[in-house]
Amino acid sequence: MFTHCSGTGVGGGTVLGLSKLLLNTTDPEEIQDLASQGLAKGTDLILEDVVSGPIGLLPTDTTAVNFGKMARSDISASREDLAAGIVNLVGETVARIATSVAVGFEVKDIIVVGRTPTFTALRKSLEAAALLTNFTPHFPPNAEYASALGAMLIAEKNPNS
Helix, strand or coil: CCCCCCCCCCCHHHHHHHHHHHHCCCCHHHHHHHHHHCCHHHCCEEHHHHHCCCECCECCCCEEECCHHHHCCCCCCCHHHHHHHHHHHHHHHHHHHHHHHHHHHCCCEEECCCCHHHCHHHHHHHHHHHHHCCCEEECCCCHHHHHHHHHHHHHHHCCCC
């Protein structure tokens, strides 16, 4: 049996929206290509930058402040690093929400649906963040249709609603 525990509005659509604002593109393939050539370290501050070392189980290269380097007036980032930063922000946010909810439900497996798994770089970021806290993310095939399928199943059970 599966239980829908939570969800978030942060995902593939967020990547597209932020990419339009920062990269002037909403083309998923272009965003994917840019992100795969960039480094989130070009935009993000990591623990090593902020506290000079690890915190608890988090290693020194864990993100401390997404886009934190951009607040420094002397720092600029390439389009590739901006794309990687966007993807990292979204991937880590989704993973943190999912793992926090999973703790509450005492589960270790997280199923990710929606458009998020269709972005390879985003999927990798989410996987890395989830695995960092010993959770296993799963990305079922055709995950982008999960919400529509759920709505259809509910409609079949309750045809008058």
